[in-house]
Amino acid sequence: MAAAQLKVKIISHKKVNGAFRLLEFDSALVAKNASPGQFLEIKVCDNGFPLLRRPISIHGVKGSKVKVIYEVVGEGTRILSGRKPGDFLDVIGPLGNGFGYTVKRPGASRDILVAGGLGVAPLVFLAEKMKMNKNLVLIGARNKGQILCRSEFKDLGFKVFVATDDGSAGFNGKVTELLKEILSDASGERPGNIYACGPQPMLKAVAGISGEEGIPCQLSLERHMACGFGACLGCAVSTKSGYKRVCKEGPVFAAGELTW
C-alpha cells in the first residue's frame, strides 16, 4: 500500500520499562494500510538537529490507532520521548515490505518467532495478524528488566521462552542458543517457519541455524536510513542478487537471500 506523509495526533505516550516507550497515535490511513514488519519514518524535530527522521517499526494496530515501541538511545529519541498526548507528529508510512505470512488454519504447523530486545515490536503485530496459537516465541534480552511484550504474546496464546545474557530470567545465554536447543529437542514439533527481528549478530546466527535445519526463515533488518522510501540508496544490504534497499525491498528478507 502506498505510503503517505501525515500529521498524526498522539493519543498516549508512556514508559514501558527502562528506556522503552510505547507511543500510540491516531491515523485511520496508516492503520488500514499497515502490515507486520513495515515501519514509519518519524520526524523528531524541526530545527535540523538531529536532521533525519527516525525509522521505527509498527508494533500494532487497533481500529484507527497505531502503536510503536522505541528505545530512548540518542538525541532524536530523547526529543521524541518529550512529545505529549495531543501533540502532532509528522510521520511517513507505512513503509517497506513486511513479513510474508498466511493466516493460520487450525492444525497448521507451528511457527517460531525469535525476538532480540526491541525486535519484539513487529513480531507482536505479526502474531496478531497470523492468529497463531500453540506457537512459540523466544524473547532475548540483556537482562530481566529489558524483556518486552511477554504478556502480549501470552494473551495471544503463545508459549513464551525467555533468554537473558546475564541469566537473570529464563535461559542463561543468547536467544539463538535457546533456539538451537529447542530445535534439537527431538520430541518437539518441527516449525514450519521462523520469523526473527533483533540485532544484526542475532539475525546472522538465526539465519545460520535456519539454514542448517532447512527451515524457511524471514528476518527483519535494521539499517541507518536517510530517507526510508527508496530514494537515497543509503540503507543497502548485500544479497545474493546484489545490493538491496532495506527500506524498500526490505526490511524483511528471506534469510537465505542475504549474504553476511
Next chain:
Amino acid sequence: MVKNINPDLSVKIGKLCLRNPVMVASGTFGYAEEFSGFMDLKKLGAVVTKTVTVNPRPGNIPPRTCETPSGMLNSIGLENPGIDKFIKEKLPFLKKLGIPVIVSISAETDPREFQSLVEKLESIDSVSAIELNISCPNMQKDKLISQDARETYSVVKTVRGMTGKCLIAKLSPNVTSISEIALAAEEAGSDAVAMINTLAGMSIDVKKRSPKIGSWAGGLSGPAIRPVAVRMVWEAYKKINIPIIGMGGIMDTQSALEFIIAGASAVSVGTANFVNPATSLEIISGLERYMRDNRISNLDGIIGKLQACV
C-alpha cells in the same frame, strides 16, 4: 490602494526555460518516481536525476550514510542501472511529468565516457538538459575533474561540441578557488554551473574505532554546509556571467533565498527531500509570498541583489 503583484517565478538557464527556480538535486530524488506518492511532481521547476553512468554500478560498500551535526555523510558510490536501462526504464516516467528533465551523468574511469553518454542522450527530446557530475567525492579517486580547471575545461569543451542541449557543470566545493573552476566551465561553453556538490567528510565511531561509513569517508550535506555553499555561490557570481544553480543545505524558503540573493538564478533542494519530501513545493509557494510581500515582480529583482551590511 496598492495594486497586488503577481510574481513571475520563471527563469532561464541557457535555453532552458523553467516555470520556477526550484529543482531537486541529483542523488536525493532518485528518478522522481520514489516521490510520486508524497507530492505533485508537475509543480517542480525541474527534476535532476540520480547520476547515470555508461555501465550499471552496484554502489559502495555499506554502511553508506550516517548522521552528523545538522547534516549527514553519504557514500552511495553512484549506484545506478546504467544509461541503457535508465533510458528504457526510468526516463518514460520522467517524460510523463511534462517538466524539464535534467539528466546527471558521470564517467567512472575515463572522461571519454561522457561522450558516449551524451551521444545516447542527445537524440532524446524528453531530456531537457545534461548535468555533468564532475564532482562526486565517492569514487575513490585522488583528484576529481572539477578539482582541476584544465580538466574541467577539457571535459566541458568536448561535451559542448557534441550537444545543443542545455549543459550544466556540477562543481565540487573541495577546491582552493571555486571561481577559477566556475570560470573554466564558463569558458568551455557550459550554460550554467550547479554548486555545490558535497564536502568531503568523515565521521568516526569511537567505541568501535572505525569510520561510520563503509568506504571510510563520504560527502557531507545538509544545513551544516549551507554557509560554505552560499559563500561559494557569492564568490562565483562575482566572476562568471552564466547562471548559477545554488544548493547546499537548503531546507526552506529562507535558505533558498540566501542562495538567490547571493547570486543563484535557481536552487536545488537536496538532503531536505529525505526529511520532508515536499520541501521543494513549499519553497515555491514561499518564494511567491516573499516576492509579493516585497513587491518584487520577477526573480531578477532578487538574484544577486546583495547589499553591504549597514
